[in-house]
Amino acid sequence: MHADRIEQAPHARVVRIQPRRGLGSLGVGELWAWRELVTFLIWRDIKVRYKQTALGGAWAVIQPVMTMLVFSLFFGKLAKLSSDSVPYPVFSFAAILPWNLFSTGLTGAAGSLVGNTGLLKKVYLPRLAIPIGAVLAVVVDFLVAFVILIAMMAWYRISPSIEALLVIPFTLLAIVSALGVGIWLAALNVKYRDVKYVLPFLVQLWMFATPVAYSSSLITKPWAHTVFAINPMVAVVDGFRYSLLGAPPPSLGTVCTSTAVALVALLAGLLYFRSTERTFADVI
């Protein structure tokens, strides 16, 4: 209601404040009215992230590149893991990028409400704007690192085909997955600070369950594939390798399962968030 740009006559609208029961709406309409705030929160997170660091924005590149080098040495050179006949460095880098987008977004969202206690306790705004802003702020780092991926593809003479455009929906799937889980954890974190301790552990395990360092082709049994695809990041990573590097495509079943899981997680996260947000200011 603050967000109306037009000066309106008094008595124009009546806002009724009462205990919210049940799940109510998802509050997407209100979020849209406050979109300017969401962009400001994203902008703030980006501006602030590398303040008072010597290397600044270079960290957006250093982190994935270092990971790629370590992976290439241990998994590529020493363990000689299969990389679907793509050079291992670019094979792993194409997975590290969406994985970092997901894991950093997830971590950022999970801590966002607790990190913005002042806002929660002192002003009204759609609470959802905070974790959403935290996830979207990570997209900028992703885009910066993406330039490195393009450079690597040029170095290894991998020319992208028209399928490269599919990277956009797969990126969206990564964002949706990060949002779905992140919103859930953010709301839980308000009341249960256990989340802070669970999170690094969860992210680590999740990475092992995602084919970042290895190829999905390692999993051969069909039933195992189905279970594997419950992790939406499987479709994202396989999708990236397929669309950009020409690796074998993820099966339609994998993509559908992953997408469905991500959407269900987002919906459930939203509902949980909406049902608990009325007490955020009291318990945080």
Place this chain on the structure above:
Amino acid sequence: MSSDPVIRVVGMSKAFHVGTTRKREDLLSVRLANGVRRMMSRRKASSESMHWALRDLSFEIAEGDVVALIGHNGAGKSTLLKILARITDPTSGFAELRGRVGSLLEVGTGFHPELTGRENVYLSGAVLGISRAEITRDFDEIVAFAEVEKYIDTPVKHYSSGMQVRLGFAVATQLKPEILLIDEVLAVGDAQFQRKCLQRIQDVSRGNRTIIFVSHNMAAIRAICRTAYVLEGGQIVAKGETGPVVDEYLSRVQASQTANVAVSTASFHVDRVEIKAANGVVIKTFDSMTIAVTFTAMKDLLEPGLLVKIMTNSHERVASLDYYDLGAIGPVAAGEQRTVGFRIDRVPLLPGMYVVELDLKASYRVVERVDQLYTFDVVETPLFGTRRPRSGNGSVALDASLLEEPST
């Protein structure tokens, strides 16, 4: 309240969970274990560990009214503001608000120390619900009001706290809602800036906007508000025109001042000690007050005397008054009752609680200390502008003014 009320609150209550159970429930494991049990008997289990911050509150505020909420800490003032600002939900009942609501519960909401003044103006504006276009339009005015022109592109973490506050308030003044909720945000800044803030709030209130104002500063409340509500234990216990309501509230605050405690010493029986404002209900800085002691002589007294010692709450002596210095009580026969005392003009004390100790003197030599302490409160001062009085200011009020600068 003839037309439609702008704010209508009906039967509103708010409960908070308190007690030790909450801490344990913060652990997921405990929560999971309790989950089933809680579901079975939710209401019964929870009501025991509830603190009711607001109880069945109902009121209506008409358009353009400027209402003060007063009450002790924990009376529910801030909770009520937070509900009206939609920061937290009521437990039961409802409120209806007509028009845009702006809340100013904190100065500099959303400020980030690493960002510059300019960036924070936009950020804080967005957080308060002011659009980028509005901020851009009024940017120069905001910066001028805050008096930070030179440092607007410096990170806010290098600002003095005063500068941060001024900038925060300056942004908030661009908030032009129909309903404005203000918590004790004026308790900051120097006197000149406070006057500017007060002026701004008064300007806003003239624009037929409805304001709810929470403050501990009675002088500011008298200056701004037409109506005052007194909250106590989550309920409105008094409301009406500001002047009388504030007087009544303050007089209850200092209800302890007339001490009817009878004390006997060897020579005296103290019947009553009355400490009160000479004209008015409450003792204010630079107003006059009286201290009267009614006693009965236990034996014939030739030259009785009275020493009144005024001490701070921490028992540091502020001043003393000796009857012998001003006059003589004269002989009092055994069984005779007398009332003697002092009138103090322009009480030079800052708000706070003061303790009075009495020494009764049977003759110049014999001193009998009354082992009963009496207290009084100074509750209001014109000295602090809109700042909230604090104990750190000392206890003596100085009637000071600025040195005139020599004209050059």
